[in-house]
Amino acid sequence: MIWVAIAGVTISGAFDLWRTMRSGGRYSTRFVVxxxxxxxxxxxxxxxxxxxxxxxxxxxxxxxxxxxxxTMWMYGGEAP
Amino acid sequence: MRPITRYQVMLILTWTVLGTGILTMPSTMARFAPQDMWMSCAGLLVGGAISSGVAWLHVRMFPNHSLTDALKLALGPWAGTLAAAWVVVCLVIATATIGREFSAFTTTVALPNTAEFVAAALATGTAAYLAHLGLHILGRVNEFLVPIFCIAFPVLFFLSLGLFDWSPFKPVLASGWVPVWRSSIVPLFVYGLEFTLALQWVPSLEQPRKLPIDILIAALASTFLLAGIVFVSIGALGGALSYLNYPALEVARAIRLGKFIERLDTLYGMGVVTILVIKLASFETALTEGFRSLCNTGEARRYVWPSACFVWSLSYFLFRDNAEVAEVTLYTLPTYFAFTFVLLPLSAYLAMKLRFPKTS
Structure with missing residues (x-):
C-alpha cells in the first residue's frame, strides 16, 4: 500500500510538473518543497x-x- | 470557479459534521453518560455557536480570504506561514482520522473480507475526485442527496420507535451534571468546531458575509438530527449502549416489520458511507486550499491527488485500529481543535487589529 501511495504522489507530481512546464509556467520552490x-x-x-x-x-x-x-483537565483530571 | 450558494454551504456543513458524527459520536458520548447523553447533544450547538463567532470575526476582517491566507496576512510571512502550516497539519490529521473511521466502518459492517486499505482507497479516490471537480460540484451532490435522506431518515427513525422504551432514561441526572459535561466535550470541541472548516471555503462563497448565520443554521440542523439518533439509541438499546461501537447501526439492524422487512442496516450503512465520502471530500477541499495558500500558487486543484494519496497512507500510519482513533478523539482532539480553530484564528485577528488598526 505504501508503495502505491508513494507512486501516486510521485506520478501526479511529475504529471503536474510536466503540464506546467509545457504551458510555460513556473514552479515555486515552496511548491517543490x-x-x-x-x-x-x-x-x-x-x-x-x-x-x-x-x-x-x-x-x-x-x-x-x-x-x-x-484535555484531561477538561474531563476533570480523570480517565473515564 | 463557480461560487457556492448559502443553501449548499449549509448542506455541506451539516453532512460534514454528521458524517462521522452519527457514526462515532453516540458511542463516545455513551462512555460517560449513557442515560443522560441526550442532554450532551447541546454541546454540538454550542460548538457551532463558537464556530459562528469565529466566522463572524473572519468575514468582517477577511471577507475574501481563506483561514490560511488570513493567518499569513495577519501574522506576517514567517509567523503567518508557520500558523498556516499548523492549520494544514491539523487538517491532514483530521482527514486521516476520517479515512480510518471510514475503512473501519465499511470492513466491519459491509466488507469483512476486503482489506481495509482497499476500502479506504476507494473512498479516498471518490472523495479526491469530488474535490478535484470543485466545491460547487460537492454542493450539487449534497443537493441531490437531500431528498433521499429526507425519505430514509424519517423511515428509519419512525420504524425504530417500535423498539423504544422510556425506562433507560430514568432516573434523570442520577450521577449529576459532571458526566453530562464530560459527555458533551467531544460534540462541543471536536465536531462543533468542525464548522470552522467553512473558513477555508470563504473565497468560493457566494455570500461570505452570511457565513456565520449559515454555520448557526447548519449547527441547529445537525444538533436536531443528532438528538433524534441519540434519543432513539438510548430508548432502544438502554445500558448496552456504552459497549457498542456503532449504536445507531445496531438500532437499524434490530428493526423488523412483519415477516419480510428487516436488515434495514443496509440502508443505514449506505447512507453513512455516502456522507462519510462527502465529509472526506469537504476536508480534502479545505486541505488543498491550505496547500495552495502555503505554496503561494494560483490553483488548489493540483494538490488534490497527492494529498489524497498522502492522507490515505497516513490514516494507517497514525492509527493501528479503531480503538486508537477513539482514544485520540477523546483525549487529544478537543484541545487540539480548540487551539487550532479558535485560539489561533482569534490571535491572528487580534494581531491584525493591532498591526493595521485602520484597515481592519
Whole structure:
C-alpha cells in the first residue's frame, strides 16, 4: 500500500510538473518543497518506523504531549 | 470557479459534521453518560455557536480570504506561514482520522473480507475526485442527496420507535451534571468546531458575509438530527449502549416489520458511507486550499491527488485500529481543535487589529 501511495504522489507530481512546464509556467520552490514533504510523509507512513523503532517520529506522540494534559483537565483530571 | 450558494454551504456543513458524527459520536458520548447523553447533544450547538463567532470575526476582517491566507496576512510571512502550516497539519490529521473511521466502518459492517486499505482507497479516490471537480460540484451532490435522506431518515427513525422504551432514561441526572459535561466535550470541541472548516471555503462563497448565520443554521440542523439518533439509541438499546461501537447501526439492524422487512442496516450503512465520502471530500477541499495558500500558487486543484494519496497512507500510519482513533478523539482532539480553530484564528485577528488598526 505504501508503495502505491508513494507512486501516486510521485506520478501526479511529475504529471503536474510536466503540464506546467509545457504551458510555460513556473514552479515555486515552496511548491517543490511541498511535493517532497508529501512524498517523505508517505515514506514515513510505513508505520513500523514510528511505531516500533522511534516513537517520537509519530505525530500523535507529540500531539498527546502537547494537548493530552489539557484535555484531561477538561474531563476533570480523570480517565473515564 | 463557480461560487457556492448559502443553501449548499449549509448542506455541506451539516453532512460534514454528521458524517462521522452519527457514526462515532453516540458511542463516545455513551462512555460517560449513557442515560443522560441526550442532554450532551447541546454541546454540538454550542460548538457551532463558537464556530459562528469565529466566522463572524473572519468575514468582517477577511471577507475574501481563506483561514490560511488570513493567518499569513495577519501574522506576517514567517509567523503567518508557520500558523498556516499548523492549520494544514491539523487538517491532514483530521482527514486521516476520517479515512480510518471510514475503512473501519465499511470492513466491519459491509466488507469483512476486503482489506481495509482497499476500502479506504476507494473512498479516498471518490472523495479526491469530488474535490478535484470543485466545491460547487460537492454542493450539487449534497443537493441531490437531500431528498433521499429526507425519505430514509424519517423511515428509519419512525420504524425504530417500535423498539423504544422510556425506562433507560430514568432516573434523570442520577450521577449529576459532571458526566453530562464530560459527555458533551467531544460534540462541543471536536465536531462543533468542525464548522470552522467553512473558513477555508470563504473565497468560493457566494455570500461570505452570511457565513456565520449559515454555520448557526447548519449547527441547529445537525444538533436536531443528532438528538433524534441519540434519543432513539438510548430508548432502544438502554445500558448496552456504552459497549457498542456503532449504536445507531445496531438500532437499524434490530428493526423488523412483519415477516419480510428487516436488515434495514443496509440502508443505514449506505447512507453513512455516502456522507462519510462527502465529509472526506469537504476536508480534502479545505486541505488543498491550505496547500495552495502555503505554496503561494494560483490553483488548489493540483494538490488534490497527492494529498489524497498522502492522507490515505497516513490514516494507517497514525492509527493501528479503531480503538486508537477513539482514544485520540477523546483525549487529544478537543484541545487540539480548540487551539487550532479558535485560539489561533482569534490571535491572528487580534494581531491584525493591532498591526493595521485602520484597515481592519
Amino acid at each position: 511541498c511535493w517532497l514533504t508529501l512524498a517523505l510523509g508517505a515514506v514515513f507512513s510505513s508505520g513500523a518506523v514510528a511505531h516500533h523503532w522511534w516513537p517520537a517520529l509519530h505525530p500523535l506522540y507529540w500531539l498527546d504531549a502537547l494537548f493530552g494534559t489539557s
